[in-house]
Amino acid sequence: MSENYEDPNLDQPEDENSGxxxxxxxxxxxxxxxxxxxxVILERAVPAIEDGFKPVQRRIMHSMKDLDDGRYNKVANIVGHTMQYHPHGDASIADAMVQMGQKDLLIDTQGNWGNTLTGDSAAASRYIEARLSKFALEVLFSPKITDWQASYDGRRKEPINLPVKFPLLLAQGAEGIAVGLSTKVLPHNFVELIDASVKHLEGKKFKILPDFPSAGEADFSDYKDGKRGGRIRVRAKISQLDKNTLVITEIPFTTTTTxxxxxILKANDKGKLKIKRIEDNTSSQVEIxxxxxxxxxxxxxxxxxxxxxxxxxSIxxxxxxxxDNKPLFVGVSEMLRISxxxxxxxxxxELEIQLEELENQWHYASLERIFIENRIYRDIEEETxxxxxxxxINEGLKPHIGHLKRPVVEEDLVRLTxxxxxxxSKFDIDKAQQRIxxxxxxxxxxxxxLEHLTDYAIAYFKRLKKEFGAGRERKTEIKLFDDIEASKVVIRNTKLYVNRKEGFVGTSLKKDEYVTDCADIDDIIVFTKEGVMMVTKVDTKTFVxxxxxxxxxxxxxxxxxxYNMLYRDGKGGATYVKRFNVTSVTRDREYDMTKGKKGSQVLYFSANPNGExxxxxxxxxxxxxxxxxxxDLDFSDILIKGRNANGNLATKHxxxxxxxxxxxxxTLKPRKIWFDDTVQRLNVDGRGELLGEFKGEDRLLIITQDGVVKTITPELTTRFDTKMIVLEKWIPNKPISAIYWDGNRERYYVKRFLIENPEKEEVFVSDxxxxxxxxxSTDYRPVVEMVFYKERNxxxxxxxxxxxxxxxxxxxxNALGNQFYTEKLKQINLLDPLPYEEEPEEEPEQEVIESDSESEVTPEEDDDVKGDGTQGSLF
Known part of the structure; x- marks a missing residue:
């Protein structure tokens, strides 16, 4: 490798192209x-594919096996023993051992080993104790099939690789930074790894995803099998405790509660969000x-x-x-197959060694029986x-050894002597035969x-799952996350001001006109009297x-x-009318909303959040x-076009x-809203169940299992309670029917009601x-079925x-309702409702079609506004 590194142009000190x-x-x-x-790559940072260990981890396990007598050992003692094999300081060995112990797989710990949830460190190694877990003793060691090498000082033997019979690297995960490369293998679920190994042995397809000890929620849609270029998103589990309190019960991997x-406090200080205070009640479970x-x-x-x-x-x-002493970049599925x-x-x-040992035992037991049963030992009395x-002895055995599976060697004869x-004298022929x-x-x-090795391996993995899989169920919930737009959730923590005459906008112009609350990540859109539009980032003071x-x-x-606008085209020119939206622009670029003639001026302007x-x-x-x-000019007669459209001629005067x-x-058509049950969010992209078409005043009806009913405006950022049982478009005159068991009176009641105050959250069952x-039920005419218990006799x-x-x-x-039934029912089923004809709704306003086209506006005929193209007719 070093020879290939030479360059024939070493004397050329400067690259002519780059300078x-x-x-x-x-x-x-x-x-x-x-x-x-x-x-660094081979001996410190990167684990081996064979057993999943870095060298320090392998040496710790080997040392613990050396010291193993079933009792706990001081970690300081184990660290000192490991230094016979590991040529580094005790601190690095102790840190590696604590990290392995915190994974609760190979090491049975005793004492204060720290808390991975809070980030608290472990006690000093002289105060804590450890021993190999039963799982480690089961899967890590088998000296007869282990390859050994001399330790760094040549005094002892250490394993080149431990004979690990489990995908340990994927179960524990690994992270290391070497020279020129790094590794980050995420931990996976113990039970799922075993199931995947069984599927691989059965020739079936499998898929494995990480599972983190800190639980949380994770989106693995871009995991890419753990290869380079993949990415996963992990979220804390956050729920609403009450209207003024949130509780975090699970945290993302790589973080601690501290x-x-x-x-969170830093984000609060920067104004990204607003909180009153934080309490950390974490012990064995996270609670923030x-x-x-x-x-x-x-x-x-x-x-x-x-x-x-x-x-x-994001991880x-x-x-x-x-x-084979070389770095290998590979996905987790291939790692599992190799393991x-x-x-x-x-x-x-192991089976082959066991077979050889059993055959040797059978061979010697057979020789022993022949030797004693045929009194061959008497033949040696005369020998000197x-x-x-x-x-x-050999001659005495010959007539009786035809059934043996291998020839008798000198070692066999020596053992007989x-x-x-x-x-x-106490030899029992029957017992000897039973043993054979x-x-x-x-x-x-x-x-x-050996003949059915695959089945044997499958049974081995299933036994591991049965013996050690209890309590190792998946902790991290697999979900699909929706993208959160920062501009929609940021706290508007500052105020925007404008000096209209001088043309300045910003957050520091406190003596000028207040516009709105804003955040420092927001963009602002500005229109001037000359018809110029600009979008710029919020700053302290900007000239626009x-x-x-x-x-x-x-x-x-x-x-x-x-945006509705009337503008004059140049000095003394005709007046044009246009309606447009602005969906995307280049920041800090000026856009002319007129035809561009010098002296053009906006005569009327309005911004309408819902297309009014x-x-x-x-x-x-x-x-x-x-x-x-x-x-009079009615803007509803004007089609909505792109911002570059010139508009219709209103008048030449x-x-x-x-x-x-x-x-x-x-004038916009109602907006269709869907509910995506996978991510529990509303959307307008057609994902999930269609809730209906919503105008500005329409609301959503929500009913929970706790008997809470409320209506809300359908905002796409809304999060929904897991106890929600009804989510639909609210129709004010449509009654809600409910049957509930009243705990006070111990009987069933039925009630029907309308929501009288849509702004108020109410409970319609007793507390x-x-x-x-x-x-x-929200059907107009619901029907229910009562299923009774079988009465005695x-x-x-x-x-x-x-x-x-x-x-x-x-x-x-708030009414109690009518008594429905006094005894407990086996079941109450909701049947198909009776037919009901809704009263026809009033005819909606004439729909105006939205368009992003940059072409001229199609003229609309009116008593006052007529047209034959973009120039229109004159008044």
Whole structure:
């Protein structure tokens, strides 16, 4: 490798193309660097594919096996013993051992080993104790099939690799930074690894995903099998404790409660979110209470925690291992295949050794029986030499050894001479035969396992799962995350001001006009009287152009904010009308909303968040023979186009003034909203269940299992309670029917009600601990089925159907309701509702089609506004 590093152009100090000076590393620097890099990669940072251990971990396990007597050893003692094999300081060995002990797999710990949740460190190694776990003793050691090498000082032998019969690297995970490369293998679930190994042995496909000891939620859609270039997103588990408190019960991998709290406080200090205080109640389980100021949305704060803090972290895996003393970049699926195949091979080697030992035992037991049963030991009484003794025994055996599976060797004859007289005198032929038959059964069993090695390996893995899999279920929940737009969840922690005349906007202009609350990550959109538009980032003070007529926070890809505008084309030119949206622009670039003639001026401008189209009165100057000095213009007659469209000609005459005559309604079609049950979020992208088409005043109805009912505006950032059982578009005149078991009165009640105050969250069942909501329906005419318990010594009563509309009239939400049944029912089923004809809704306003086209506006005919193209007719 070092020879290939030479460069024939070493004397050329400068690269002619780049102008940079290149210094080549040669001689001792080159050789020593490569030696150092190889040492760090192979001996310190990167685990071996064979057993999943780094050298220090392997030596710790070997030392613990040396010291193992079933009792706990001081960690300091284990560290000192490991230094016989590991040529480094005690601190690095102790740190590696603590990290392994915290994974609760190979080491049985005693004492204070720290807390991975809080980040608290372990006690000093002289105070804590450890021993090998039963799992480690089961899967790590098998001296007869272990390859050994001399330790660094040559005094002892250490294993080159431990014969690990389990995908240990994937179970523990590994992370290391070497020279020129690094590795990051994430931990996987113990039970899932065993299941995947079984599937591989069965020839089936499998898929494994990481599982973290800190639990949390994770999106593995871009995991890429743990190879370089993959990425996963891990989130804390955050829920709403009450309207002013959030609770974090699980944290992302790579974080601790201490680091997470510090990170949240920093985000709060920077104004990314707003919190009142934080409590850390973590012990064996994570519990971080985040107290919010009054009036702050918990949903929005949860989104802000994910967007601006380490409540969501991104982890990039990198599967790098050592194979045959070389780095190998490989995915986790291939790691598992290699490990499983190696386990199968190790099991084969153990069986072959066991078979050889059993056959040797059978061979000697058979010789012993022949030797004693045929009294061959008497043949040596007359022999005076050692060779004569061995020869006499060999000759005595020959007539009886035809059934043996291998020839008799000198070692066999020597062993026969070592049999004591006491053993010969007490020899029991029947017991000897039983022992030989038992050995034959064992040999047959081992041969069967070797012939069916795959089945044997599968049974081995299943036994590991049965013995050690309890309590090792998956902790990290697999989810698909929706992308959180920072601009939608950021706390508006500063105020935006404008100096319209001078053309400045910013957060430091406190003496000027206040515009809105904003965040430092926001963009703002500005329109000037000359018809120039610009989008720029929020700053302390920015010049955008004199005579500002509109300024607001800019929402990217917003098609529902519609701008209505009338402008004069140049000095003394005609007046044009246009409606447009702004979905995307280049920041800090000026865009002309007019035709671009010098002297153009905006005469009327409005920004409408839901596409409202007002009616304005246009007053003309009394110049020449104009008969009609006033006309009304309805913006709903103007099509919505792109921002570059010139618009329709309104009038060629000089305009004196324009006044608002009538506020308008939205001309946009209702917005379709879906609910994606996978991520528990609303969306407008067609994912999940369609909830309906929503106009500006429409709301969502939510009912939970606790008997809570409320309506909300359908905001896409809303988060939903896991107890939610009803989510649909709210129809105010559609009754809600409910049957519940009242814990106070111990009987069923049924009620029907309408929501009278849509802004208020209400509970429609009693607050007794035993109260249970059984059925809730939003059908107009629901029907339920009562299923009775079988009475003692009687047949079961037939099921009974009840028409709820006939049973009870609509009452107030706070009413108790009518008594439904006094005894406990086996079940209450909701049947198909009775037919109902809804009253036809009023005809909607005429729909105006949205368009992003940059072409001219198609003219709309009106009493006052007519057109034959973009120029239109004149007034």
């Amino acid at each position: 940079e000076t290149i210094t080549r590393v040669t001689g001792m620097f080159k050789d020593w660097f490569l030696d150092y890099a190889s040492y 680091s997470l709290i510090d990170n 209470l985040v107290h919010l100021p009054a009036g702050l949305s918990p949903d929005k704060t949860i989104g802000a925690l994910y967007a601006f803090t380490n409540c969501e972290v 990039s895996p990198l599967g790098c291992v050592i194979e 499983t195949d190696r386990t199968k091979d190790l099991l084969r080697q 030499t050692w060779d004569g003794v061995l020869h006499a 070592e049999i004591r007289i006491k053993r010969i 038959e038992a050995l034959e059964d064992q040999i047959a069993e081992v041969k069967h396992h 152009g004199k005579d500002i007529i509109h300024v607001a926070v800019f929402k990217k890809k917003d098609k529902r904010t519609i 189209a007002e009616v304005v009165s246009v007053y003309l100057r009394a110049v020449g023979n104009i008969k009609k000095l006033k006309f 000089s305009v004196r003034t324009i006044e608002l005559k009538e506020k308008g309604v939205s 007794h601990a035993d109260t249970q909501l059984e059925i809730v 009687k047949d079961q009563k037939p099921n009974e159907s009840v028409d709820i509309e006939e049973f009870i009239a609509i009452k107030g939400i």
